[in-house]
Structure formats: structure tokens, C-alpha cells
Amino acid sequence: MFRRIIIRILLAPFSLIYGIIISLVNFSYDTGLLKASKFSVPVIGVGNLSIGGAGKTPHIEYIINMLKDYINVATLSRGYKRQTKGFRLVQTSDTALTVGDEPLQYRRKYPDIVVAVSESRAYAIPQIIQNYPQTQAILLDDSFQHRGVKPGLNILLTAYDTLFTDDYLLPAGRLREWRSGYRRADIIVVSKCPEDITMQDRDRILVKIQAMPYQKVFFSSYEYDYPYYFYDPEKRISLDLELEVILLSAIANTDYLFKYLEKNVHGVNEIEYADHHIFDSRDIEKIIKIYQNTKADRKIILTTEKDAMRLEMHKSLLQKLNIPVFILPAKVKFHFDGGNEFDESIKKFLLDFEV
Numbered sequence: 001m002f003r004r005i006i007i008r009i010l011l012a013p014f015s016l017i018y019g020i021i022i023s024l025v026n027f028s029y030d031t032g033l034l035k036a037s038k039f040s041v042p043v044i045g046v047g048n049l050s051i052g053g054a055g056k057t058p059h060i061e062y063i064i065n066m067l068k069d070y071i072n073v074a075t076l077s078r079g080y081k082r083q084t085k086g087f088r089l090v091q092t093s094d095t096a097l098t099v100g101d102e103p104l105q106y107r108r109k110y111p112d113i114v115v116a117v118s119e120s121r122a123y124a125i126p127q128i129i130q131n132y133p134q135t136q137a138i139l140l141d142d143s144f145q146h147r148g149v150k151p152g153l154n155i156l157l158t159a160y161d162t163l164f165t166d167d168y169l170l171p172a173g174r175l176r177e178w179r180s181g182y183r184r185a186d187i188i189v190v191s192k193c194p195e196d197i198t199m200q201d202r203d204r205i206l207v208k209i210q211a212m213p214y215q216k217v218f219f220s221s222y223e224y225d226y227p228y229y230f231y232d233p234e235k236r237i238s239l240d241l242e243l244e245v246i247l248l249s250a251i252a253n254t255d256y257l258f259k260y261l262e263k264n265v266h267g268v269n270e271i272e273y274a275d276h277h278i279f280d281s282r283d284i285e286k287i288i289k290i291y292q293n294t295k296a297d298r299k300i301i302l303t304t305e306k307d308a309m310r311l312e313m314h315k316s317l318l319q320k321l322n323i324p325v326f327i328l329p330a331k332v333k334f335h336f337d338g339g340n341e342f343d344e345s346i347k348k349f350l351l352d353f354e355v
Contacts, residue, residue, distance in 0.1 A: 008173070014171055015171060015172040016169075019169045026147070036148060036149060036150035037150065038152075039149075040355045041135055041136065041137065042136070042153070043140060043149065044137065044138070044139050044151055044152070044153045044155065044346070045140040045144060045149075045153070045154045045155065046060050046157065047140075047141075047154075048142075048158060048164075049158065049167075049176060049177060049181055049182060050164060050173075051252065052251075052253070052275050053159055053251070053252030053275075054162075054191050055159065055192055055220075056142055057105065058222065058330050058331060058332045059191065059220070059332055060106070060141055061106070061332075062331065063346060066343055068110060068112065068113055072132070073138075074128050074138045074139070075138070075140075075141060076118065076138055076139070076140050076141065077102055077103045078117065078141070078146075080142075081276045082096070082097060082098060082099050082100040082117065087116065087117070087118040087123060087127050088116065089114070090103045090104060090115040091107065092107055092108055095312065095313060096313070097278070097313070100117060100276075101276060101307075101309040101310050102306060102309075103116075103117050104309045114132050114135060121140060121146060121149045144156060144184070144185075145177060145181075152349060153186050153345075153346070154185045154187070155185065155188075155189060156184075158182075158189075159190075159191050159253065159256075160190055160193045160194065161192065163209075164179055165209060167179070185215060186215060186216070186345075187215065187216050187217075188211060188216070188217045189218045189220055189342075190209075190220070191221075192220075192222065192256045193335060194221065195221055197221070197335055199336075202336060205219075218334055218338040219338060220333060220338075222260075222332065223331050223333045227300075227326035227327060227329075228326065228329070229326055230325035230327055231315070231325075237300070240264075240265070241265065241266050242266055242298055243265045244296035244298065244300075245261055245268050245269070246268075246270075246287075246294060246300070246301045247261060247269070247271065247302050248301055248302065248311070249270065249271070249273070250272070250274060250310065251275055251306060254270065254272060267296075269294060271290060279314060281314075287301065300325070301325045302325075302326050302328055303327055304327070305327055305329055305330075
């Protein structure tokens with residue numbers, strides 16, 4: 001703890017410089033010196049103030065599931081760490097290298113919706129509308145700091161264990177802009193809450209956040225489903241206290257997932273990489289070796305849906321060596337009966353939308 005404080009103090013001048021630059025950019029948008037684009041189709045932005053780990057992907061999937069049977073939904077992402085440039089419509093035949101892991105996950109899970117990637121959201125939205133004029137709503141993935149487009153509805157996520165109210169600007173902390181940026185949100189979701197979150201916990205966090213009168217605050221957690229087989233999604237298993245799990249992850253924060261597994265399996269051996277890490281042949285060799293050296297009667301490699309998009313490039317080798325890889329799906333659940341109110345907030349925005 002003391003070391004962390006010293007490091008934060010040493011990095012504080014750099015955070016201040018970074019904060020000044022961010023403030024100038026936000027000031028330019030707030031005063032109209034820089035113009036944010038608006039469009040004739042409803043745009044919902046989902047993002048956070050910090051770098052990763054708040055659960056954007058499951059929450060976007062929650063909204064997709066809520067809307068896809070009733071209206072034509074599209075998602076637009078940057079396509080982080082892809083090796084292509086410009087606007088691109090995501091196909092099921094794409095890879096994480098061509099479009100990024102999260103957009104590929106959306107496309108594979110929801111083949112009937114439009115999924116696109118582009119560095120410029122202001123350029124990409126007209127392209128989506130031109131290619132798919134029947135589009136009735138666009139979900140922007142990780143859009144909170146990208147102010148070139150003004151969403152009609154702004155959803156801000158902040159993780160229960162790493163609230164933006166307790167964080168600091170980069171590089172001393174994990175915030176991508178000042179805490180005051182939360183005021184641009186219409187909805188704030190405290191994500192990754194413990195399953196047994198209490199009313200006292202909720203009230204304590206509400207005092208910290210100090211939501212504005214126009215903001216609604218919700219609390220969510222993950223529900224994990226049965227893991228499915230990497231090579232055959234129809235095959236599923238149950239986690240139990242006799243199973244040894246090798247958790248393969250390259251996501252921003254695995255603490256929430258690790259705690260879940262600790263309660264539901266015999267033991268967890270974690271192989272952890274940086275967020276969005278592209279697995280190479282050396283990584284695969286290491287993973288296989290750890291699996292083979294793990295002493296247990298029953299053992300599997302378990303990974304997330306997002307990680308599986310990047311692991312897929314090595315699927316044939318892993319299958320050939322009979323390495324049992326399973327994928328753990330997660331879905332969002334709202335606490336304190338907030339699910340219906342959250343859904344109604346989205347529906348109201350769409351019904352009230354005017355060009």
C-alpha cells in the first residue's frame with residue numbers, strides 16, 4: 001500500500017499534464033468549439049471513465065438481447081488491436097486480427113444484427129445507415145471519451161470494486177478523464193457487484209457517486225452459465241468441487257471471475273495476460289505445458305468468450321492435442337429490481353426519440 005502511494009505521488013505531475021489536455025478537449029466540445037455529430041437514428045453509448053474491466057461487452061449484449069427481436073440493431077466499435085484500418089462491416093468469417101475480439105463476439109453470437117468497426121464513429125454511422133437503411137438503433141461500444149459523436153443516451157459503467165469516485169487520472173490511476181466527466185451520463189451502472197450486495201452497500205455507493213437529478217443509477221452483477229466446449233458449443237459441463245481449472249484470461253480485471261471460480265471448483269491456476277493480448281505460438285506452448293503439468297484427475301482450461309475469439313486462431317492445434325478448452329458465458333443481472341426500470345429507460349429513449 002505504501003509503495004502504491006509513493007508511485008502515485010511520483011506520477012501525479014504526469015497525471016496533471018494529462019488532465020489539462022483532457023480538460024481542454026472537453027472544454028472545446030462543451031463550448032461548441034468542436035462539434036459533435038448527431039444523427040437521425042437513435043444512438044446509445046456504453047462506456048466508462050477508466051481503462052477496461054467494467055463489463056461493457058456483457059452490458060451491450062444485454063441491450064442487444066432486449067432489442068433485437070423488436071427493432072433492427074447495429075453495434076459500432078473501434079476494433080481495438082485489429083490489424084486493419086478504416087470502416088469495416090464485421091463478418092462471421094472474420095478473425096480477431098481483422099476486426100477485434102469484441103466485435104467478432106457480437107457478430108458470432110448475434111448473426112442477424114449489423115456489426116461494424118471504425119476508428120471514426122462520426123464517419124462510420126452514415127456508412128452503416130447507407131448500407132443498412134433499415135437500422136433503427138446503434139450501440140456505441142466504449143464511446144464515453146470519444147466525443148465526436150453525441151449519443152442520445154449515454155450509459156456509464158463503473159465497477160463495484162474500482163469505482164471512479166475512488167480512482168485517479170492516468171498514469172497515477174486508471175481514469176481516462178476527470179471524475180467530473182460522469183455528469184455527461186444519463187444512466188450509471190455499478191457493475192460486477194457481489195451477489196449478496198446489501199441495501200447498505202447500495203446507499204454507501206450512492207452517497208459516493210452523488211448522481212445528478214437527471215441521472216439514474218443501477219447495480220448489476222454477472223450470472224455465469226454452464227461452460228461450453230471450445231470445439232463443440234453444444235457440449236456443456238458443470239463446474240464442481242472436484243474439478244481443477246486453469247483459467248486462461250487476457251481481460252482487464254479477472255478478480256470477479258476468480259472469486260466466482262474459487263467458490264465453485266477445487267482449485268484455480270491462472271494464466272493471465274494483458275487486456276486484448278493476441279495469443280502467439282509461444283503462448284500456446286506455455287498453456288499446453290501448464291495443462292500437461294497440472295496434477296489432477298479432472299482438469300480443464302477455462303476461458304472467457306472474448307478471449308476465445310483470440311484463441312480461435314490456435315483452435316486446430318489445441319483440438320489435435322486433445323486439450324479440453326471450455327468457454328464460460330456471462331450475462332448481466334440487475335439488483336434491487338432494477339432490471340425492469342433499466343429496460344424501460346432504454347425503451348423510453350427509443351420511443352421518445354425525435355430527429
